[in-house]
Amino acid sequence: WVTVASPVIASGVVVVPYGRGARLAGIKLGGKGDVTETHRLWTVKDNGTFVPTPAASGDEVYILRDKGQVICLDSKTGKTKWLHKRAFDYRTNNGDRKKAYGTPVVFTHKGQAQLVAPAGVATEALDPTSGKLLWTASTGGMNASGLPQYGHGLVFVNNGMGSMSAISPDGKGNVEAVWSTRRNIPKKSSMILHGPHLYMVADTGVASCMDAKSGKSLWSERLDAGQFAASPIFSRGRLYFFSMNGDVVVTAAEPKFKVLARGKFDDGFMATPAVTGNALILRTKSAVYRVE
Numbered sequence: 001w002v003t004v005a006s007p008v009i010a011s012g013v014v015v016v017p018y019g020r021g022a023r024l025a026g027i028k029l030g031g032k033g034d035v036t037e038t039h040r041l042w043t044v045k046d047n048g049t050f051v052p053t054p055a056a057s058g059d060e061v062y063i064l065r066d067k068g069q070v071i072c073l074d075s076k077t078g079k080t081k082w083l084h085k086r087a088f089d090y091r092t093n094n095g096d097r098k099k100a101y102g103t104p105v106v107f108t109h110k111g112q113a114q115l116v117a118p119a120g121v122a123t124e125a126l127d128p129t130s131g132k133l134l135w136t137a138s139t140g141g142m143n144a145s146g147l148p149q150y151g152h153g154l155v156f157v158n159n160g161m162g163s164m165s166a167i168s169p170d171g172k173g174n175v176e177a178v179w180s181t182r183r184n185i186p187k188k189s190s191m192i193l194h195g196p197h198l199y200m201v202a203d204t205g206v207a208s209c210m211d212a213k214s215g216k217s218l219w220s221e222r223l224d225a226g227q228f229a230a231s232p233i234f235s236r237g238r239l240y241f242f243s244m245n246g247d248v249v250v251t252a253a254e255p256k257f258k259v260l261a262r263g264k265f266d267d268g269f270m271a272t273p274a275v276t277g278n279a280l281i282l283r284t285k286s287a288v289y290r291v292e
Contacts, residue, residue, distance in 0.1 A: 010056035010075035042078030082131035
């Protein structure tokens with residue numbers, strides 16, 4: 001089985017999803033050669049049929065299961081600390097509409113830690129220590145895969161149907177979005193929050209910049225690079241966009257649209273690049289590159 005989820009590190013333990021994420025292993029950092037068994041601390045075998053990349057905070061690992069659950073594991077033992085069953089009504093028996101492909105995010109708002117966990121239909125915020133439900137926002141859609149963003153006292157969530165919502169994490173129970181939009185919103189990739197602005201690229205290849213507090217559109221421009229699945233990267237005042245055709249478009253991260261450079265690779269991008277120091281690690285459909 002192909003596994004698309006990435007490993008995470010929590011308190012010196014590498015948590016590795018495998019078997020399409022249906023299983024998890026905790027591997028102690030260190031050692032040389034094959035440490036699969038010598039450094040394996042634990043294994044979880046029944047984790048669902050598909051699980052996205054987990055999130056880590058301290059000793060805790062947080063996972064969105066396709067069973068309509070959010071689970072917290074101890075990174076050192078693999079034991080369940082708490083399990084939360086989604087508390088809202090999906091209003092469907094279609095399992096695909098209940099799936100959440102994204103990674104949850106932990107942030108602190110006014111001294112309170114919150115775990116934001118998107119799903120189909122709605123987004124929930126939980127207490128990361130106890131799993132207690134803090135608030136629920138109707139964010140619509142299905143197959144949410146984008147990484148939630150937090151800033152300016154708002155949580156920004158996009159879903160797999162091409163809409164996004166800005167939510168105040170001050171509320172309790174069922175809360176309403178401060179603003180929402182469906183204009184040129186990505187269905188697969190994550191947004192970037194930099195300063196007062198949100199940047200993104202829709203699957204159709206239209207890049208956008210909007211004011212984060214109000215949702216006002218500042219620019220929306222077609223990149224002329226085909227379809228997009230990978231999330232953009234921000235570095236040193238620049239935005240890097242990677243298309244499914246293999247095109248790379250670099251723009252200024254400013255409220256005025258400006259293309260700074262273009263490049264082309266032999267094959268297309270589905271995965272978001274990794275950043276290490278001054279280098280980008282790029283994975284196309286057929287090769288891996290290091291670019292500085």
